[in-house]
Amino acid sequence: MDPVEPAAALPEVTQDVPDADTLKEVAGRLVRDLDLHQCSIKECRAKVAVACGMEPDGLEARKDEFSALLKEVVESLEAKKASQPSSCSEELGAECNKPRRAYLVTLSHTDKEENSDGQKLVAPGTYTRAQVKDFFLGALASTQSSRELPLTFTHMAVFQERHASGEVHYHVAVLADKSFRFVALKRQLLAAHGLASHWSGKTDGYAGCIAYCYLPSPTKAVEELDPAPELWPSTHPPLSEASRGYVSAKNLEVHREEQRRKRAAKGKGEQRVREVDLWPIIIRENILPDEVCGEKLMSYAKRSGGRALVEFYFANWDKLPAIVAKSWKTEKVEDLVAAAAQSRMDILAGACSAECTCGGQWADFARDILCQNGHNPVQWCKAVTDSLLAGRSKGNLVCHAGFEGNEGKSFLFRPLPLVFGEDNVFVTPPKSAFPLLGLEKARVVWLDDWRFNEDIVSWAALALSSQGRRICFPAGHLRYTKDDPIFITTLQADLHALKGKLKQGDVDMMVKRLKVFEFKHKVNIPSQVAKGCKSCFANFVLELGQARSHRSEPAKREATSSGETPEPKRMLCLAWTVDDVCRYIIHLELGHVIEAFRENGVDGRMLASLSEADLISELGLKPLQARKVKDRLT
Incomplete structure (x- = not known):
């Protein structure tokens, strides 16, 4: 607490x-020099007891009386302080002493040359923003x-304002990386630059500090606002955004209750x-968002929500499941956006650290199933x-073909929804007017127990999909251009069977585009393992799928002085499509960079013309990768 006036000498009191x-007189003189935010009531009681000639614990028996008396003294001093005119920013009301991340700092104009402690004061208008x-x-x-x-500052904005007399003062909004107390900064500004400052906080944080200086009010016209505040750093968001606070479920609820x-x-x-x-x-x-979420909401509304909420639930009963799902998406939207920005391999790698739910058994069963059917687990994981x-x-659609069922072909793919999320895995479409609706939102496609049937999905759509081509649906209103991988489980008989209007040549062409793994041996898998395990699947696939192959490498050939591919090698890749180039990049175990090749439409002719410097600067490869x-271009 800042002193109102110099403290007078305490009277000598010796009565027991x-x-x-x-007590009131002695406490009134003492508290003027005490920081009551740092000094507890017990410490204050001990100081008053000593000043009255008693032992430090002499007032313990009267602590309730003393607490009431101290409160009266403090309120009296605050009232007296508030009634005095302030001449500098040191006396602009009670400052916020609770640690905060964001403060609004006021540097007010003063005509004084020194403050009450004899420190030099400088008018803020002397300085620029x-x-x-x-x-x-x-x-x-x-x-x-x-x-x-x-401590570090993450954002700062300096606003200049002018009094009616033309004198200048400043408001400075500061945001730090963590909560802090301002006293040390306040003293440094005064000692080094003569700036007396008042620090206060806003309930809505940095946004509230910015809004106070950026938005007009009944007492502050638009013309009085600073048209060119100093913003730091250069990446500081526009004031139109920075002046709006973060909206959460909690503060939305608080706002509604206030209203x-x-x-x-x-x-x-x-x-x-x-x-x-x-x-x-x-x-x-x-x-x-389960089958009884509507009932749970109504139960809460009847118990604690009030009549308005009960009436809303009653009138919108059929919509409640969708509202619940939408609410959870809103709550987790930052996580969903972050996940959408991750590559599929990043998501798979992140799943490695998830909690195991199968006791480590999933990988053992997966390995046994593959080996019993004559498949190398390394080859399957690589696929x-x-x-x-x-x-x-072409060639990257992994298909499991069984003979009778219960061979574990679906078991190997069952963790996909656990890794990528139920909403991000498009499953076998039903026979309906719009069988592919929802495909545009997926990250992975899993056609479980699939039958090639033109009555469900047209042959044209299936053929285009298997080549990575664009699909239009439904009725041409939506264009699907994403490259979501496709995993299929089916029966060997149905893999070659004719459905709908298909011809044998069509089926044979489709089969050639699949990477087929046949399964013949039946397995019995415990229920807790059959559900799949996110962690074990990710670790199993990555550990074996990214194992280094020892294929012989083609002989190294010299490049031209320009760094371009020599003519004999150029002729071999000029006809490559973008997909061919991406397969070549994957073959080199550089699959993590293929997104850049796809985004830039790099086909064989372009690849041949690119130099190593182009690959580094334009496509983000490292020198050795380039x-x-x-x-190895052949």
Whole structure:
């Protein structure tokens, strides 16, 4: 607490049991020099007891009386302080002493040359916005040298305002990487630059600090706002964005309750319930999108939600499951966006650290199933990783063909929804008007127990899909251009069977595009293992699928002085498509960079013309990777 006036000498009191008036007088003089945010009531009671000639614990028996008395003294001092006119920013009201990440700092104009402690004061208008910004960064740097984990500012905005007299003051919004107390910075600004500052916090954090300076109000016209504030760093978001706070389920619920109380004060009833108002309730009550989520919501509404909520649920009963699902997507939208930005292989690698749910048995069963059917587990894992890397393309559609069923062909693919998420795996389409609806949102396609049937999916759509080509559906309104890998389980008999209007040549052509693994031996898998295991699947596939092959390498040939492919080698790859180039890149075990080749449409002719420098600068390869691509081009 800042002192209101110099403390007078304390009276010498020697009585053993001071009365209430004496305690009040001594406490009133003491608290002016105490920081009550750092000094506890017990410490304050001990100091008053000593000042009254008693032992430090002499007032323990009267602690309730002393607490009430101290509260009265503090309120009296605060009232006196508030009634005094302030002449500098040191006295702009009670400052926030709770550690915060964001502060609004005011540098007010002052005509004084010194403050009450004799420190030099400088009018803020003496400095520019950029200088004020540098002063704050310098004050931060000079106060963090002794910290093991130094505090850093992440954002800052300096706003200039003018009084009616034309004198300048500043508002500075600062945001740090963690909560901090401002006292050290405040002292450094005063000592180094003569700037007296007042630090306060906003309930909505940095956005509230920015909004205070950026948005007009009934007492601040648009013309009075700073048209060119100093923003730091250069990546600082626009003020139109920075002035809007983060919206969460919790603060949305708080806002609605505040509005309910304000309406009640005006004699009005609760506002109409909207779908978004269910979001906080669903998250807080952990109501999942299952078959009884509507009943759970109504049970809560009857118990604690009030009439408006009950009426909303009753009128929108059929929509409740969709609202619950939408609420959880909203709650986890940042995670969903981050996952969408990851490659399929990144997601698979991330699943390696997931908790095992099968006691390590899934990989043992997978290995046994493959070996019993004459398949090398390394080859199967490589086929899966190649498919995940290259996406849907000729030769990269992994197909399990059984003979009677129960051979474990679906067991090997069952962890796919666990790894990529149920909503991101498109499963076998039903026979309906729009069988492929939802495919556009998937990351992986799993056609489990599939039958090649033109009555469900047209042959043209299936053929285009197997080549990585564009598909239009339904009725041409949606274009599917993604490269989601396709995994298939079917029966050997159905793999070659004719369905609908298909001809034998059509079926044979499709089969040639698949990488088929046949399964003949029946297996009996425990139920807890049959469900699949995210962690074991990911570790099994990556450990074996990325094992180095020892194929012989083609002889190394020299490049031209320009770094381009020599003419004999150019002629061999000029006819390559983009898919051919991507397969070549995967063959070199550089599958993680094929997205750049696809995005830039690199076909054989372009690849032949690219130099190693082009591969590095334009497609993001490392020097050794670029050399490998050019040297082994055959």
